[in-house]
Amino acid sequence: MPYNKNMYTTGYYKEPGPKLDEESPFESMMERFRFAADILELDEGMFQYLASPVKQVIVSIPVVMDSGDIQVFEGYRVIHDNVLGPSKGGIRYAPDVTIDEVKALAAWMTWKCAIVNVPFGGAKGGVRCNPKELSKGELERLTRRYTANMLEVFGPDRDIPAPDMNTDEQIMAWIMDTYSMNAHKTETAVVTGKPIILGGSQGRKEATGRGVVTVTLAALNKLRILPNKCTVSVQGFGNVGSISAKLMYEQGAKIIAISDITGGYYNKDGIDIPKAIEYTKNNNGTLEGFPNAEKITNDELLQMECDVLIPAAKEDQIGKHNAPKINARIISEGANGPVTANADSILEDKGIMVIPDILANAGGVTVSYFEWVQDRQGYFWTEERVNRRLNRMMRNAFDNLFEVSENHNITLRQAAYVFGIDKVASTLRMRGIYA
Template structure:
């Protein structure tokens, strides 16, 4: 191979899609995608195909505000990939939403679906607005017009939205109704994350936390540690963190520290998680003032000696600055992007097993898939059946990822991306390129 060709082969991996801040979790994801593509030795054409979104849509959303004036918002929907099936991904409402962010999140969804063997491609949507400044009626009009502008994109066999940042089951209900009214029939399968009464699934709220625990238990078995002998630290006590902590507590693990927005709470002998969850509900969703634990800073909490660390709060919590001080044996990423790309090698050198976000927190999209299946069948499952099938799929995904990590002698994060990208690339090669 000529030196010119060698340079080309080296350089095309360095030209992904969106150019984002290096400290963002999305740029970290793209760096990991490039790394996995090199391990798989993808040719340039396949790399460019998988790095490029299939469809990008920008829409203007005129809304008549409550005071009678017209305000125009900008909305986005990006379909990164639909090779494995209809595209799937949330819609976020935020004042700083932009197309690059949505493109990166859409590609993230592609790999998340692929790694858990859910037959969806990746998508993401967003509207640039501040929902806190909108009344409920303004929010409804914005949502319905956004949906109307994307009627040719959305569809139970094409593209399936879900809740994300600052959106919820009510907004999904408006999307479903708007789409259904234009279709002249009720289409519950066009969105997931709906209220139960409109075709939502049992177990959806707990799904992400339950998935985190399933893969954590699988990891503990790999290092030969019983759950009832494990010590656990959980950063974040929202939906994902509190459910993860509670389920690990039910397994007999000793939860020595948790945190929420009010601070960190530490008890070396173990925290009573059900009591803390009750306290949270009775104290305006805050642990502030909880009496049976000592205070600990967020920085010190992450660096506690423990068997399992579950960062379930926000991105970029473990970086090259504090990675050398992490003493956990297993990190299970409940949040998206809690470990920066430049911390990966440090944690690996320390022998810490990191279960990556695209695997660890994929329980939510897995049960969203279950919701879609139930809507298509018109037959709904019990919560016990949902949980049983979720546990089976998450355990299978962990086992597949672990096998790839051993095959290539790479980390679980690299293995998750290698497995996901290889699955999409192999499917694409079998389907061929339509011309």
């Protein structure tokens, strides 16, 4: 029986859902999932299987604070799918993280891995806390207890965490050590995004930004725009935004605007990105007061006329309220979910090519896969080899999605969901359902 969007009236399939303006991350993902399901004519059972997480774990994390008091935090791990292989996904520490958000991010990881041909399923984790309010000792105790609570979930052949919002290689080192102590052996492949000395991979830090640039260059080529003749605006100047800006700058592109939490900075003649990166290093990590640039708002940056817009900051930056004002030819989503579902059709009508997040920022999980492979082999690659293989996989993924979009006359985002869901569904049909 083919999928019918009116079949489902409860749970994940609530129809009608909230207005698109008010969608949760999971509902935003499901809006796009339903579209792809319709094109693929998924039957009811397959739709339910692919829409439902395999496992959702909620744990209490008691931590003895530096004061001697006990504080209890809440932690999550959602495994959305493991049909293609062990599940993979980051862990974020944030005061507002929710199970709903983690479910959406886990599903995105499933499609992201399928799109770039990485043999992983999708997962995501989170701890509801404010890491800025925790000492290093408190952060370590929280991380180790969270890991101990997830010992039956994590594993190099089961579920492999990685860094995400407010987590880093030190936290991954604590997770690896805690897991290894309980396994009674050093198990480097249980996490990725580790320090090099503990089995991390060369090129991992730059991987997401490098992937953004690889697919952006592929899109420019489709539109017959030379990199050294294009203008670029980058929202967000953290790891992904700064690396994307730097690599586009090295391609000869004119970076006319950049931004961070202090606002936007514009120069019609182009910004010297290496100098901007150096400035942030010497200015408490921010662009505040950056010289030789006009101060603008983040909204002005998003609406600026340019060839390429790279939103690499936060989710929900482009919605139906400002999508009609976007003046880029290409949007390359460095962040997760920077464009809301209700803005997709507006951008499509304007003829803007959107390279979706589940492709554009998949460089991180691709090099995480490389790290896992290297840990399993006990043999490590040069940065040049990592970058070469990353560029090839990202370019192949873009070409695949572009072909799907042409064949079905749909957008790249729609093509990404169609391609990813079809791959997982086809694999599931071949494997069958264990009974």
